[in-house]
Amino acid sequence: MINSSSSKKLYIIAGEASGDLHGSNLIKQLKNIDSAIDIRCWGGDKMQAEGATLIKHYKELAFMGFIEVVKNLPTILKNISFCKEDILAYKPNAIILIDYPGFNLRIAKWAKQQGIKVIYYISPQVWAWKENRVKLMKQCIDKMICIIPFEKDFYKNKWNWDVEYVGHPLVEVVEQFNIQHSNFKIENNIIALLPGSRKQEILTKLPIMLSVVEHFPTYQFVVAKAPGLDEDFYNNLIAPYKNVSWVVNETYALLSKAKAALVTSGTATLETALFGVPQIICYKGSNISYQIAKKLIKIKFIGLVNLIMDKEVVKELIQHQLTTQNLHKELTLLLEDGTKLQQLKSDYASLWQLLKQAGNASEKAAHSIYTFMYPTA
Numbered sequence: 001m002i003n004s005s006s007s008k009k010l011y012i013i014a015g016e017a018s019g020d021l022h023g024s025n026l027i028k029q030l031k032n033i034d035s036a037i038d039i040r041c042w043g044g045d046k047m048q049a050e051g052a053t054l055i056k057h058y059k060e061l062a063f064m065g066f067i068e069v070v071k072n073l074p075t076i077l078k079n080i081s082f083c084k085e086d087i088l089a090y091k092p093n094a095i096i097l098i099d100y101p102g103f104n105l106r107i108a109k110w111a112k113q114q115g116i117k118v119i120y121y122i123s124p125q126v127w128a129w130k131e132n133r134v135k136l137m138k139q140c141i142d143k144m145i146c147i148i149p150f151e152k153d154f155y156k157n158k159w160n161w162d163v164e165y166v167g168h169p170l171v172e173v174v175e176q177f178n179i180q181h182s183n184f185k186i187e188n189n190i191i192a193l194l195p196g197s198r199k200q201e202i203l204t205k206l207p208i209m210l211s212v213v214e215h216f217p218t219y220q221f222v223v224a225k226a227p228g229l230d231e232d233f234y235n236n237l238i239a240p241y242k243n244v245s246w247v248v249n250e251t252y253a254l255l256s257k258a259k260a261a262l263v264t265s266g267t268a269t270l271e272t273a274l275f276g277v278p279q280i281i282c283y284k285g286s287n288i289s290y291q292i293a294k295k296l297i298k299i300k301f302i303g304l305v306n307l308i309m310d311k312e313v314v315k316e317l318i319q320h321q322l323t324t325q326n327l328h329k330e331l332t333l334l335l336e337d338g339t340k341l342q343q344l345k346s347d348y349a350s351l352w353q354l355l356k357q358a359g360n361a362s363e364k365a366a367h368s369i370y371t372f373m374y375p376t377a
Contacts, residue, residue, distance in 0.1 A: 008034060008036070008037045008038065008093060008373075008374060009037075009038045009039075009040070009090065009091065009092045009093050010030070010037065010038070010039050010040075010092055010093060010094055010095075010096055010369075010373075011039075011040050011041070011087055011090060011092035011094070011095045011096070012026070012027070012039060012040075012041040012042070012043065012047070012052065012095075012096045012097075012098065013041070013042045013043075013083070013095065013096070013097050013098065013100065013103070013104055013107060014041070014042060014043040014044070014047065014058060014098040014099070014100060015042065015058050015098075015099075015100035015103055015104070016058055016099065016100060017044065017058065017197055017267075018099070018266070018267040019043065019044075019058065019098040019099050019100055019122070020043045020044030020045070020046045020047050020058055021046055021169075021173065022098060022121070022122060022147075022169050022362070023041065023043050023046070023047045023052075023098050024043075024046035024047045024049065024050045025050075025169055025172070025173065025362035026096070026098075026121060026169075026362050026365055026366055026369075027039055027041075027047055027050040027051060027052050028050045028362070029362045029363045029365070029366030029367075030366045030369070030370060031050065031051055032363075032366070033366060033367065033370050034370065034374075038053075039051065039052040039053070040052065040053045040055060040086075040090050040092070041053065041054055041055065042054075042055055042056045042057075042058070042083065043057075043058060043098075044057055044058045044059070045057075045227075055086055056079065056082075056083075059228055060079075076102075076103070079103070080103065080106055080107065083103075083107060084107070084110055087107075087111065087114075087116070088114070092116065093117065093373055093374075094116065094117035094118065094119055094142075094369075094373050095107065095108070095111050095116055095117070095118050095119070096119045096120075096121055096369065097118065097119070097120045097121070098121050098122050099122045099123075099124060100124075101124030101125075101126075101133070104120070104124075105124065105133060105136065105137065108120070108136075108137070108140045108141055109136060109139075109140045111140070112139070112140035117142050117143075117373065118140055118141050118142050118143075119141070119142060119143045119144075119145070119369055119372070119373075120137070120141045120143070120144045120145065121145045121365055121369070122145070122146070122147055123144060123145075123146045123147075123148075123151055123155075123163070124137075127150075127151065127154050131158075134155070134158075134159050134161070138159065138161050142372075143164070143368075143369070143372055144161070144163040144164065145163070145164050145165075145166055145365050145368060145369075146163050146164065146165045146166070147165070147166060147167065147168045147169060147361055148165075148168065148304075148307075148308060149165065149308065149354055149355070150308070150310075151163065151165065152164075152165040164368060165358060166358055166359070166361045166364040166365045166368065167355060167356065167357070167358030167359055167360070167361040167364065168270070168355040168356075168361055169361040169362045169365075170267070170270055170271055170274055170355070171274060171352065171355050171356045171361065172360050172361060172362060174252070174271065174274040174275060177252045177256070178256070189218060189219045189220060189259055190219070190220050190221075190222055190254070190257050190258045190259060191216065191219050191220070191221050191222070191258060191259060191260050191261065191262070191331070192221075192222055192224065192254050192255055192258040192260070192261040192262070192263075192272075192277065193206065193209045193210070193221055193222065193223045193224065193261070193262050194224045194251065194261060194262070194263040194264060194268045194272070195209060195223065195224075195262075195264055195282075196226070196264040196266070196268075197226035198226070199229065199233065201264060201285075202226070202229075202233075202237075204284050204285065205264055205282055205283075205284055205322070206223065206237055207237065208282070208284070208322055208323070208324065208327065209262045209282060209327070210237065210238065210241060210244065211324040211327070212324055212327045212328050212331060213241045213243060213244055214241075215328050215332075216331070216335075217243065219243065219259070220243050220244075220245070221241070221243060221244045221245075222244075222245055222246065222247055222254055222258075223238065223244065223245070223246040223247075224246070224247060224248075224250070224251040224254055225246045225247060225248040226248075227248060227249060234246050251268075251271075252271070252275070255271065255272055255275040255277050256275060258275075258277045259277075259278070259335065260277065260278045260279065260280075260331060260334045260335055261277045261278070261279040261280075262279070262280050262282050262327065262331070263279050263280070263281055263282065264281075264282055264283065265281055265282075265283045265302045265303060265316075266304075267304070269281050269303045269304050269305055269314070270304040270305055270308075273305045273313070273314070273348050273351055274348075274351075274352060274355075276345070276348050278314075278334040278335075278341060278344055279314050279334075280314065280315050280316075280317060280327065280330050280331060280334065281302065281303040281305075281306075281314055281315065281316040281317065282317055282322050282327075283302055283316070283317070283318045283319065283322065284318070284319055284322045285319070301316060302316060302318065303316055305351060308351060308354065308355070309347060309350070309351055309354075313344065313347040313348075313351070314344070315330050317330065
């Protein structure tokens with residue numbers, strides 16, 4: 001470990017729970033390299049716990065869907081303005097941006113104009129939509145670090161941009177959890193419900209997930225509660241069901257014991273796969289947002305598992321397909337079809353190896369960033 005002066009200053013911006021997780025592991029590794037490095041951040045409790053000074057919590061930043069973004073545009077613009085002022089006052093050596101492209105790419109463009117180094121850790125999913133953003137990204141990002149295998153070839157082959165692939169940080173997170181002892185108390189046949197972290201998406205998806213409960217009376221359904229949301233909010237939704245409960249800050253413990261899971265799209269689908277849990281990906285949004293997304297997004301799948309493996313490893317029930325009847329049918333297959341489960345197990349193993357082969361992602365990213373910024377340290 002290096003002991004340096006606090007003149008080494010980094011400013012990290014993450015706008016979502018997954019960004020807080022990956023940001024915290026990056027900060028931990030940066031601190032392992034140089035204990036005196038000073039880090040200021042937009043993120044969450046995990047990043048703060050690793051020693052960063054938290055300026056704005058991601059809970060104040062998370063707006064989902066086209067309509068919600070438009071409605072909250074004044075707040076978003078105000079946040080961007082405040083962020084710029086805070087960066088100028090802090091005078092960091094570099095800004096590290098973690099995904100969250102709508103906000104972070106605006107900051108990247110501005111920071112480049114200010115002569116501040118810009119590092120992007122966890123590429124925006126420009127291969128899914130708004131690919132033309134890559135032109136701007138090449139101009140204002142000094143170093144791009146990716147965590148999905150096909151992204152390196154995407155940038156090189158389509159845009160002649162050499163980026164770095166470090167592996168996926170969720171692999172080490174799940175590995176570390178599996179090493180540690182879990183105090184999770186529920187021991188029955190468990191089906192995990194991961195309906196997301198925002199009230200809007202939970203209200204849309206969780207009632208549909210819960211509608212299959214009566215068809216599986218021998219199973220205990222457990223909802224992974226989003227931190228920060230009121231208990232009454234969940235209690236009101238699950239009150240009609242006897243075999244439904246919820247846990248908070250225990251999602252990994254829940255997945256480690258689940259027989260199957262119903263999961264909203266996003267990072268949670270990959271986490272579920274890395275725990276080896278059979279799953280159904282459930283997505284439903286407002287009809288307007290869905291129709292807009294359908295026209296703009298140009299990928300075959302919405303689940304990270306399927307995107308990385310380039311095939312339907314797990315079933316996706318999207319929008320009008322997300323019904324009680326379809327969920328019942330697919331969940332029954334996951335619980336009872338031995339051939340399907342064997343294939344799923346094999347695909348999950350391949351996914352694990354693909355993401356792990358690059359090594360410890362957070363450690364590699366931290367060393368890459370540190371040597372890029374401080375080559376003589």
